[in-house]
Amino acid sequence: MNELDVVGVRVEMPSNQPIVLLREVGGDRYLPIWIGPGEATAIAFAQQGMTPARPLTHDLFKDVLEAVGQELTAVRITDLREGVFYAELAFASGVEVSARPSDAIALALRTGTPIFGSDGVLDDAGIAIPDEQEDEVEKFREFLDQISPEDFGTSSQ
Numbered sequence: 001m002n003e004l005d006v007v008g009v010r011v012e013m014p015s016n017q018p019i020v021l022l023r024e025v026g027g028d029r030y031l032p033i034w035i036g037p038g039e040a041t042a043i044a045f046a047q048q049g050m051t052p053a054r055p056l057t058h059d060l061f062k063d064v065l066e067a068v069g070q071e072l073t074a075v076r077i078t079d080l081r082e083g084v085f086y087a088e089l090a091f092a093s094g095v096e097v098s099a100r101p102s103d104a105i106a107l108a109l110r111t112g113t114p115i116f117g118s119d120g121v122l123d124d125a126g127i128a129i130p131d132e133q134e135d136e137v138e139k140f141r142e143f144l145d146q147i148s149p150e151d152f153g154t155s156s157q
Contacts, residue, residue, distance in 0.1 A: 001076060001116035002027060006105060008047060009040045020105055022077075022117065029126035031077070031117055033085050039102035046109035058106040065111070075108040077101050077117040080124050 004022040007030070011018050018040035022031040035043075042058045045051075055063065065072060071092040079086040087104040089097045099107075108115050117126075 001118055002122055004031065004077070004115045004117050006043065006047065006109060006115070009035075009044045011040075020102065022105075022115065024117070024122060024126065027122075028128050029122050030129055031122060031126050033077075033101050035102035039100075039106055042106040043102070043109060046106060058103065058110055061107055062110045072107065072111050072113045075099075075104040075113055075115045077104075077115070077121050079118065080121050085121070085125075 003025040005025055007021040007023050009018055009020050012034070017034055018037055019032045019034050020040070020043055022033070024030070042056050045056070046058070052059070072089055073092050074090040076088045076090060077085060078088055085101045087099045087101040089099050089104055089107070091097075105115060107113070
């Protein structure tokens with residue numbers, strides 16, 4: 001198992017399908033996982049430290065775990081079969097529960113739990129981006145964040 005960090009949530013165009021992008025800690029592979037809009041919102045809220053007025057499902061699950069004294073110790077993305085990712089929630093008690101990766105990631109962000117990806121999943125679906133290219137990708141992202149559609153307007157004379 002390889003530890004993964006959550007880079008963020010993006011929307012793939014032109015399908016408008018949200019993806020969560022994970023990065024291998026100490027490696028050069030990225031793992032994109034297509035997710036639903038509700039889970040994308042839950043992950044983005046957790047990353048930004050936003051607390052909704054009423055708890056979302058993942059906030060409720062975190063509160064229930066605390067109330068019953070269960071500690072989530074790891075989230076593991078374990079398999080990829082026929083284009084579908086599979087994950088497990090691992091608890092301190094030794095119990096493991098199957099989960100969708102998107103739900104598992106949203107819960108991990110709320111509880112500060114580490115996320116891991118199996119070698120097989122990263123070998124099959126990981127995208128290698130060497131450090132030099134990663135710097136260029138980051139510069140390009142910063143550029144995109146600073147421009148607006150008006151910057152591409154044409155001037156009429």
